[in-house]
Amino acid sequence: MRSPFVSECGEFCTSYRADMALYKIPRIRYRVYGVLFLFLMLPWFVSEYATSLATLCAIASIGAIGLNILTGFTGQISIGVGAFLGVGGYTSAVLTTTWGLSFWIALPLAGLVTALVGALFGIPSLRLKGLYLAMATLAAQVIILYTINHWDGLTGGTGGMILARPTLGGFSFDSEMSYYYLTLTILVGAFIFTSNLFRTRTGRAFIAVRDRDLAAEVMGINLFRYKVLAFAISSFFVGLAGALMGHYTMVISPEHFDIGVSIEYLAMILIGGLGSVVGSIFGAVFITLLPVVLRELIDIVTVYLPQATEHFGALRQMIFGAIVIVFLIYEPEGLAKMWRNFKDSCKLWPFSY
């Protein structure tokens, strides 16, 4: 039997199908199953609090994957993610609470409605690029939040809405553990879908639009169609994340979806790695856990500096900003690139070449 610790010296595929697999080398495939297994076992070994953090990370990851499809892969900057999360959350809230639909119907519908709204606000992307598009999506953020705030009859205005945890048959997803499994399943689905997308025709067209839109057009890509499509599929995942978040916290109000959330999501994909699916997850976990870790640190420091707690909010923002800047300077390709570098050096270890 081969030693599991010896690396392969190459890829020896005998068919194009095998060469185009997501994980070509069997050993790496098993490693991926192993990681998945660890995440499946996670809630059995950690506290409820840690499980709830993991759930939040998973929800953020779904949203970050969505944003990365648009901004990282297709190159269309969007600072309207917060509002799109809101569209997903409120759609699901209205469908389940007001209309009494099942969560299992409301969740995909929340995604679809958000996709539709996203596509609508994606229409200017044909003419607008870079910063100008950012401004247009900022307008989307403001318009959508204004609508949510003032359409009292539908959204309950500033008061927000109450949601229920989903049920399936007689089983209710009330516990931390069950909701964790629900979000993990959807995250795995989103991960596989997106990875597949970017090894096939449509995904390649997205990347082509990002790298050189002029050449893409001359190679037969309908820019308008693909940009709007990118907005739609990206918003679909963001909408799912919004709905999942709503049903998890069981209450949503406009301040959950303000511009700060949009910036946080942009930070996730920047730190995680633009144009990397696994990077989106790294970034989402990083940004979600950052305040938690800071809180712990502050608690330690408070013993010596009692006034530290008062400044926690400001300190959090400052460190958040500083980390984004540090990443932009030292590793613009984010955690995904660091992870790749680490794997490469493992492959060569103990030699340096």
Add this chain to the structure above:
Amino acid sequence: MSLLEVDKVSLHFGGVLALSEVCFQVEKGEIFALIGPNGAGKTSMLNCISGLYAPSSGSIRFRGEELLGLPPHKRAAKGIARAFQNIELFKHMTVLENLMLGRHVRMRSGLLAGGLYWGKAAREEAEHREAVEEIIDFLEIQAIRHKPVGTLSYGLQKRVEVGRALALSPELLLLDEPMAGMNSEEKEDMARFIIDIHEERDVTIILIEHDMGVVMELSHHIAVLDFGRCIGFGTPDEIQSNPRVIEAYLGQAESEEVGSSA
């Protein structure tokens, strides 16, 4: 009927006349060269054919169908491919992905089928991979298949760009200075590829090139542009003996010009 008929095409940029009533025909199965001094409007002409510029008047017909008014991506679907003068590859994609993108208009699967990667989409990817591998063999770039094109040398990038255009299975291939900036060895390789593309793949080629040796040897017909005007059209022999072409390239041999420069 010629494969491509360019009829009295004029192009304005503000007040500047970039092309003025340019006429020429490209026959099916030939190598056609477009030459002229810098700024003569050669690339503008190609941009009109591939749809990046909209001429203010005239007509461009491909297989008898009017092209003007069609967006660039629809012209690509009709079988017109293009390699750019300044490399316009997708830098972060690998050579293979760039070439697979070239197959875009020949493939069907959409977003959902691709994301789910079920039967048909996966099969289609494999089928078109085969077509792309053929081009990789043809252009002798097997070794760099999985490299991101941003890391390749200039000469190789040029070759990949031709490969991407070829992946579209074009009927008409527009090559904008495929040999610019190459050393003589790379030029020889590229000339060989152009001849092979023409002979083995039955592709009609429009070529812009400054190396007159290459142009005269490769092409069947030549059109000469100067200041946006077509000043000569014919076989290489005819062009070489055309007094207006000689004048445009070498200047006028008249005493007053000599006198004014002295």
